[in-house]
Amino acid sequence: MIFYMVNICYLVGTAGSGKTMLISSLQQYLKQKGASLTIVNLDPAVRHIPYQADIDIRDYIDFDQLVDEYKLGPNGALIAATDLVADYINDIRENIEELGESSDIVLVDTPGQVELFAYRNASIKITRSFPTDSTLLAFLFDSALVSNISGYLSVNLLATSVQIRLSLPIIHVMSKTDLLKPHQVDEILDWRENPYDAIDQLYGMNREFALKTGQIFEDMGDIPLIPVSSLSGEGLDLLSAQLSRTFSAGEDWSI
Ligand SMILES: Nc1nc2c(ncn2[C@@H]2O[C@H](COP(=O)(O)OP(=O)(O)OP(=O)(O)O)[C@@H](O)[C@H]2O)c(=O)[nH]1
Ligand SMILES: [Mg+2]
Incomplete structure (x- = not known):
């Protein structure tokens, strides 16, 4: 072939x-x-x-x-x-x-x-x-779904499932951040850095399951989670820089 x-870049x-x-x-x-x-x-x-x-x-x-x-x-x-x-x-x-x-x-x-x-x-x-090396999945984490821990962890699992299915490099984009308060965005980014702090806030079977799949959440630490609002434009610079790093080794966009 x-x-x-x-x-x-596929937006999913x-x-x-x-x-x-x-x-x-x-x-x-x-x-x-x-x-x-x-x-x-x-x-x-x-x-x-x-x-x-x-x-x-x-x-x-x-x-x-x-x-x-x-x-x-x-x-x-x-x-x-x-x-x-x-x-x-x-x-x-x-x-x-x-x-x-x-x-x-x-x-x-x-x-x-x-x-x-x-x-x-x-x-x-x-x-x-x-x-594969010139293909990227950008998986959107809808702010409305990931502002609580169980939602955040489940969307991570969904993103992982899609990544396994398509076998492609992936970045995560937290979308619609204008719907969240800045401290909520920071908190979600903190869950990414410290997944066990997030898991510790769960209880019962949810906590047991999250602990068993903890390695997945640890590995997520290597995947960028980029907060973006299409409405306000906030974060588009970060997303653009990430795409530029992926596709043109950080060179300027213009050919
Ligand atoms: N506040 C806010 N609303 C947004 C933002 N991005 C999208 N929306 C709203 O969210 C809804 C869905 O947006 P779409 O861009 O159609 O989402 P989609 O993932 O393409 O939706 P489907 O293809 O139908 O699954 C619309 O009502 C948008 O106006 C955003 O950054 N901020
Ligand atoms: Mg659509």
């Missing part, structure tokens, strides 16, 4: 975690920094996207037609649409290669439900089309 030099995360809005904010921010971007929408069911997509899965798959034609319910239709992506993988990959080769970075918006992207074969085939 021939691999093309494409720096590709639970439904409503802010993937689409972050793509939009990053598009504006990185363009101002002089980066050239390719933006890909892989969510066939999205109605409105607030960014300019260069490649859009909706040009290949008509979600509403699928629902009507096969009389599917909402979840069945989402699964069918995601699986249908497999029919267009060669076209999508070729388009990404063509545009991505002359871009500093390709940002990919993924379907709302994380399991659709992470666990169905079509997405696995797409992600495996590109070399």
Whole structure:
């Protein structure tokens, strides 16, 4: 298989975690920094996207037609649409290669439900089309879900599950930080540094389980957790710097 030099970052995360809005904010921010971007929408069911997509899965798959034609319910239709992506993988990959080769970075918006992207074969085939060392997952930790310890630890496990499934390098992004007070953001970052302090605050079976999986949380210490608000723009500089470190060894974005 021939691999093309494409720096590709997939934004993944639970439904409503802010993937689409972050793509939009990053598009504006990185363009101002002089980066050239390719933006890909892989969510066939999205109605409105607030960014300019260069490649859009909706040009290949008509979600509403699928629902009507096969009389599917909402979840069945989402699964069918995601699986249908497999029919267009060669076209999508070729388009990404063509545009991505002359871009500093390709940002990919993924379907709302994380399991659709992470666990169905079509997405696995797409992600495996590109070399691991120029591919990154940015997993969004929705502030609304991770502001308490059990939520934080469970989203960590979900992120780990997705990482295992896709076998790709990963960073974590704490999204919508404008919804939290600064001390709450600091507290979550502290859980990342000192997972056993967080686990100690649990009790009963939750605590036992968290202690048994403690090594996972310890290893998380090596994965950046970057607090970002797409709404206020706070943290976009940190995220941009992280992407730049990953893809251009920290060199300036402009080619
Ligand atoms: N306050 C605040 N709201 C946000 C932020 N980012 C996204 N949202 C809101 O969160 C909701 C979901 O945002 P999206 O960007 O659509 O999230 P998504 O992960 O793409 O959602 P799905 O694709 O439907 O799963 C919307 O109502 C956004 O306006 C943020 O940084 N701050
Ligand atoms: Mg979305």
